Amino acid sequence: MKVTYNRQLVFWSACLGMLLFGIGLIMLGSVLPDLRIKHSLDSVEAGTLFSLLPVGIIAGSLLFGPVCDRYGYRTLLAVSAFLMFAGFEGLAFTNTAWILTASVLLFGLGGGAINGATNAVVADISVSGKGADLSILGVFFGIGALGMPLLLSLLKKSVEFEAVVAGTGVLALAAGILFAMVHFPAAKQAEGISLKQEGALFRDITLLLIAFFLFFQSSLEGLINNWTTTYLMERTAAPQEAALMGLSGSVAGMTIMRLMIGTIFRKMTARRLLFVSFGIILVALILFSLSRSVIPAAAGLFLLGAGLAAGFPTMLGLVGNRYPDLSGTAFSFVLVIGLLGNMLVNYTMGVVAENHGIKYLTWFTFVALTMLIIIATVIFERLRKTDR
Known part of the structure; x- marks a missing residue:
């Protein structure tokens, strides 16, 4: 079967997606103290937000596989990045409780799908040494998870947390546009999964x-x-x-x-x-x-x-x-x-x-x-x- 994609471009696109997932996973915990002040959240309400994030991630993890096998990676990755963009912007700018809740679900859903799809596509394009390539992919999760709290702490005295979160949303938007343009491996089960x-x-x-x-x-x-x-x-x-x-x-x-x-x-x-x-x-x-x-x-x-x-x-x-x-x-x-x-x-x-x-x-x-x-x-x- 003829390869119709650039392996290096696909791999580094996946790394960008994993970076986003690392940021998204740690985002809520990093800005929760500021959110509690802004929205006057008590401990129960804060705990509810934390419980919604894994719900979104599990839903995204459940959905991505059959979709990618049936339709390919491009659309799912692009839509998931746009969901993360919407979630980050909602987290940054809303003053409404239900939008805050929906925002957490959105970037959880998008992040869960991106996590699964990037792992799957790297496994697909790796002829040998799949575990090693997946480990390199995982490095970018660590960079995102470490970098977000560090960035917030460095900018805390000069920039409002909303600006940092919104800027991260712009990164997700750019990633979504990139995913929509990249040629990923074709669907493996285009006729459907029996x-x-x-x-x-x-x-x-x-x-x-x-x-x-x-x-x-x-x-x-x-x-x-x-x-x-x-x-x-x-x-x-x-x-x-x-x-x-x-x-x-x-x-x-x-x-x-x-x-x-x-x-x-x-x-x-x-x-x-x-x-x-x-x-x-x-x-x-x-x-x-x-x-x-x-x-x-x-x-x-x-x-x-x-x-x-x-x-x-x-x-x-x-x-x-x-x-x-x-x-x-x-x-x-x-x-x-x-x-x-x-x-x-x-x-x-x-x-x-x-x-x-x-x-x-x-x-x-x-x-x-x-x-x-x-x-x-x-x-x-x-x-x-x-x-x-």
């Missing part, structure tokens, strides 16, 4: 195992992102600013390691890469759990981010290899399971923290790591038997 093909996904034990690996991978990432600041403030008496810097260290560790996976460790097998990563996570969790001051805890978080870096790219690479003709739909399936894990486990952690204290955070993380090791062992054993 029920037989969809049923095969749900009967594939290996794919189900990958989905539940991502369930616990996403859970562990969410536990660190959502609860680390509270843990450090309560267990190490760290001030909020220091606790936030420690959390940023985990994102930095993940970003740097993904860059290394895509370059230095590009030839390492998926199995070896993951099990080395499990070792790093174990060391990081021990260091983090034993720390009684913020500096060793921050070092543990940096290592933890590095250890978590390989999970999603490696497993999505396996999915891309397994379902080259249904990559979008297969990615939708495993990503939605992963996101549900994040929501369910973090909700459970919230209940436990409320009733028994934040000290159980480390218990949750060790359980998640144990599940990752068990599931990964079974996955690679099944793949080894299949390759015989």
